[in-house]
Amino acid sequence: xxxxxxxxKSFGPIKALxxxxxxxxxxxxxxxxxxxxxxxxxxxxxxxxxxRPDAGSIKLDGKSVSIGNPQEAQRLGxxxxxxxxxxxxxxxxxxxxxxxxxxxxxxxxxxxxxxxAAAALALLGVDFGLDTRVSRLTMGQRQIVExxxxxxxxxxxxxxDEPTATLSDVEIxxxxxxLRTLRAQGKGILYVTHRLSEVFKICDSVTVLxxxxxxxxxxxxxxxxxxxxxxxxxxxxxxxxxxxxxTGTADQGLEITDLEVSGHVQAFSxxxxxxxxxxxxxxxxxxxxxxTRAIAGLVPGATGTVVLDGRPLPLGSLGxxxxxxxxxxxxxxxxxxxxxxxxLENLVASRVQDHARCGxxxxxxxxRFANRLCGEVAIDAQRLGAQAFDLSGGNQQKLLFxxxxxxxxxxxxxxxxxxxxxxxxxRAEIYRLLREFCERGYVLLMTSSDLEEVVGISxxxxxxxxxxxxxxxxxxxxxxAHILADIxxxxxxxxx
Amino acid sequence: MVGVSSSAARTLxxxxxxxxxxxxxxxxxxxALAALALATPSFLSAPSLTTLLTTISFVGCLAIAMTFVTxxxxxxxxxxxxxxxxxxxxxxxxxxxxxxxxxxxxxxxxGAVITGLQGCLIGFLRANPIIVSIAASVLIYxxxxxxxxxxxxxxxETLIQSLLKGKLFGAPIEFIVFLGxxxxxxxxxxxxxxxxxxxxxxxxxxxxxxVGLPTVRTTILAYVxxxxxxxxxxxxxxxxxxxxxxxxxxxxxxxxxxxxLVGGIAIQGGSGSMLRTFxxxxxxxxxxxxxxxxxxxxxxxxxxxxxxxxxVVVLYSKRQRQ
Numbered sequence: 001x002x003x004x005x006x007x008x009k010s011f012g013p014i015k016a017l018x019x020x021x022x023x024x025x026x027x028x029x030x031x032x033x034x035x036x037x038x039x040x041x042x043x044x045x046x047x048x049x050x051x052r053p054d055a056g057s058i059k060l061d062g063k064s065v066s067i068g069n070p071q072e073a074q075r076l077g078x079x080x081x082x083x084x085x086x087x088x089x090x091x092x093x094x095x096x097x098x099x100x101x102x103x104x105x106x107x108x109x110x111x112x113x114x115x116x117a118a119a120a121l122a123l124l125g126v127d128f129g130l131d132t133r134v135s136r137l138t139m140g141q142r143q144i145v146e147x148x149x150x151x152x153x154x155x156x157x158x159x160x161d162e163p164t165a166t167l168s169d170v171e172i173x174x175x176x177x178x179l180r181t182l183r184a185q186g187k188g189i190l191y192v193t194h195r196l197s198e199v200f201k202i203c204d205s206v207t208v209l210x211x212x213x214x215x216x217x218x219x220x221x222x223x224x225x226x227x228x229x230x231x232x233x234x235x236x237x238x239x240x241x242x243x244x245x246x247t248g249t250a251d252q253g254l255e256i257t258d259l260e261v262s263g264h265v266q267a268f269s270x271x272x273x274x275x276x277x278x279x280x281x282x283x284x285x286x287x288x289x290x291x292t293r294a295i296a297g298l299v300p301g302a303t304g305t306v307v308l309d310g311r312p313l314p315l316g317s318l319g320x321x322x323x324x325x326x327x328x329x330x331x332x333x334x335x336x337x338x339x340x341x342x343x344l345e346n347l348v349a350s351r352v353q354d355h356a357r358c359g360x361x362x363x364x365x366x367x368r369f370a371n372r373l374c375g376e377v378a379i380d381a382q383r384l385g386a387q388a389f390d391l392s393g394g395n396q397q398k399l400l401f402x403x404x405x406x407x408x409x410x411x412x413x414x415x416x417x418x419x420x421x422x423x424x425x426x427r428a429e430i431y432r433l434l435r436e437f438c439e440r441g442y443v444l445l446m447t448s449s450d451l452e453e454v455v456g457i458s459x460x461x462x463x464x465x466x467x468x469x470x471x472x473x474x475x476x477x478x479x480x481a482h483i484l485a486d487i488x489x490x491x492x493x494x495x496x
Numbered sequence: 497m498v499g500v501s502s503s504a505a506r507t508l509x510x511x512x513x514x515x516x517x518x519x520x521x522x523x524x525x526x527x528a529l530a531a532l533a534l535a536t537p538s539f540l541s542a543p544s545l546t547t548l549l550t551t552i553s554f555v556g557c558l559a560i561a562m563t564f565v566t567x568x569x570x571x572x573x574x575x576x577x578x579x580x581x582x583x584x585x586x587x588x589x590x591x592x593x594x595x596x597x598x599x600x601x602x603x604x605x606x607g608a609v610i611t612g613l614q615g616c617l618i619g620f621l622r623a624n625p626i627i628v629s630i631a632a633s634v635l636i637y638x639x640x641x642x643x644x645x646x647x648x649x650x651x652x653e654t655l656i657q658s659l660l661k662g663k664l665f666g667a668p669i670e671f672i673v674f675l676g677x678x679x680x681x682x683x684x685x686x687x688x689x690x691x692x693x694x695x696x697x698x699x700x701x702x703x704x705x706x707v708g709l710p711t712v713r714t715t716i717l718a719y720v721x722x723x724x725x726x727x728x729x730x731x732x733x734x735x736x737x738x739x740x741x742x743x744x745x746x747x748x749x750x751x752x753x754x755x756x757l758v759g760g761i762a763i764q765g766g767s768g769s770m771l772r773t774f775x776x777x778x779x780x781x782x783x784x785x786x787x788x789x790x791x792x793x794x795x796x797x798x799x800x801x802x803x804x805x806x807x808v809v810v811l812y813s814k815r816q817r818q
Binding site: 296297298318321322328330335336337338339340341345349350352353356359360361363403 | 687688689690692693695696699700702703704705706707708709710766767
């Protein structure tokens with residue numbers, strides 16, 4: 001039904017997609033896997049007509065088509081369920097299903113449109129009231145409404161972009177059922193994901209992208225989990241993470257007692273020793289990032305006691321934080337990390353006053369300092385004058401790490417999702433940096449929802465479910481199955 | 497250090513060798529304006545040059561004040577003109593009773609307090625800076641009207657000769673002050689921790705919070721600096737005209753905004769310089785004087801200034817989208 005041949009697309013010097021070919025038959029689900037930055041979104045954008053390919057062709061039923069804009073994609077029957085849904089929360093399900101549809105006349109026959117919307121929902125095996133407001137639905141239910149909207153538009157090729165990323169387990173099961181129904185209806189589905197278990201559960205074949213290239217396509221019975229991971233990473237799993245160097249007993253560190261963040265975290269207590277990577281593992285929304293944010297003093301209503309090396313670190317005291325070298329690295333680099341200034345200014349941001357006398361700064365001293373930081377985290381010093389936003393995701397992350405090096409003493413690094421938006425190559429480098437900071441005696445407290453990362457890099461793992469600690473695992477006892485069970489449906493945990 | 501300075505030199509060289517389109521456009525506009533001015537008969541005559549330089553100075557000092565607000569990410573203030581007018585009146589009143597130095601000091605304090613209070617609202621409460629400044633401006637007019645009953649305060653005859661007037665090196669004294677303030681403002685931006693923090697906060701407020709920069713203090717300080725510069729403007733105005741009233745503020749406010757925009761200070765904050773503001777002031781004022789010399793009347797001046805501001809904002813949003 002859909003055939004993509006030798007598709008290529010560059011953005012400036014970056015080859016986002018090179019020579020990618022794949023085919024999709026009716027009634028077929030093809031997984032598209034790959035790390036962040038592998039080219040998955042670019043492929044989707046080309047299919048949806050958001051950008052135009054530099055080379056290659058897209059064929060539908062054997063006929064070459066040129067997709068100039070999303071409206072054309074809609075006309076051809078190609079539809080996307082994006083991660084960020086495009087529903088209007090204050091409108092009813094019915095209105096949302098027909099919203100923006102080109103075939104609805106201004107004075108439409110309401111009955112007919114109700115019937116067709118209801119039929120689409122019934123087909124998906126759900127029974128929502130058509131007049132319910134979308135804001136009252138869960139994320140999973142909204143996703144199904146979005147799919148129903150695509151069905152009434154007679155979409156034949158559905159592209160789903162990580163549809164289960166924000167869903168609960170029950171909802172994931174329902175989504176799987178919906179996908180099976182769609183497949184039985186003869187729809188072709190491109191299923192973009194990096195959740196490997198879903199690939200084996202629902203898909204017929206898989207295409208793996210890495211650095212914009214197709215590194216392997218196979219039907220699902222020809223491939224196993226290890227092979228798929230190796231294809232995605234471009235190396236075997238074990239090369240990714242640096243070896244742990246024993247750093248002696250650590251009785252000094254960051255002690256958190258009874259941290260409360262209303263609506264996010266309850267009674268959170270934890271000791272994060274120096275020289276270790278302590279990881280708070282949890283699903284998106286479990287409250288892990290609220291812990292690090294609160295310690296960084298970025299959550300106004302947070303309460304609890306935090307003690308660093310025996311001396312209290314009051315929540316929200318910016319002065320103490322900077323003096324004792326507590327660095328917070330957000331998962332949202334664009335708004336909470338990088339300033340829209342050059343690399344040099346970004347590097348020295350928290351340390352300008354250390355290079356000033358009576359408020360007057362010395363640029364000479366700042367430059368020298370920035371040069372040293374560049375050397376330590378392997379950023380090319382030639383790029384000090386470049387705009388920080390022009391750096392790759394990996395280099396931006398290294399820049400943020402460098403800020404932690406400015407203090408007099410080894411401090412604390414609070415880091416959320418350390419490798420989000422970082423490509424595979426830089427990922428290994430970030431992990432190496434994390435280890436290096438350990439060896440320097442820093443406290444590393446990270447949060448992550450990426451299980452492989454949690455297992456691969458952590459010395460201590462604390463699992464979090466709906467704002468409460470489920471259990472704690474020390475180095476040798478960290479294993480993926482237990483952690484996964486903890487953060488998805490812990491035994492004995494009460495739903496908050 | 498050799499490595500660093502040579503890389504800085506290389507960046508400069510690259511910029512000169514392959515100038516960005518924006519730079520070319522800027523230089524072209526400047527040249528065109530200069531040509532237009534020179535082609536205007538009587539532009540280079542002493543009286544019109546003096547007028548030009550004096551006007552530039554009033555607008556300029558206010559624009560320098562505005563630049564602190566804009567770079568800090570608080571867009572613009574619509575209360576600086578009113579603040580300058582109040583400072584002018586405070587200056588005259590204190591001058592008449594307590595002498596010149598006290599007058600200047602009182603004017604500066606008045607300016608700093610009025611805008612500093614707005615800075616507190618914006619810094620502590622994250623109140624919308626534009627709305628705060630509009631409200632403040634209305635408040636200032638209201639209070640001033642009540643206190644002065646809409647009257648003009650005059651400098652007493654015996655003190656007039658003590659005012660800073662006349663020329664230095666052939667330029668009106670106001671212009672010398674403006675030049676000095678530009679250099680001073682630029683130094684504050686470039687070489688103080690406050691100045692650097694202002695850039696950080698303007699270019700990424702949440703990033704600044706995450707790094708632990710003193711966002712509240714810096715925002716308030718930015719407004720205090722703006723108030724001080726508005727205070728200087730007030731002193732200059734009162735000194736030139738031997739009197740002060742609330743009418744003073746009316747046009748300089750808007751011209752200062754136009755100048756900052758034309759100078760290319762990023763509206764969303766986080767970049768810009770006093771030198772750019774200076775260029776903006778020069779451009780806007782030159783256009784206005786040329787219009788006057790060609791015999792266009794006041795309504796044309798307003799019309800053209802409005803058009804320029806609109807054009808800059810449109811061009812700017814277009815660039816932002818790319």
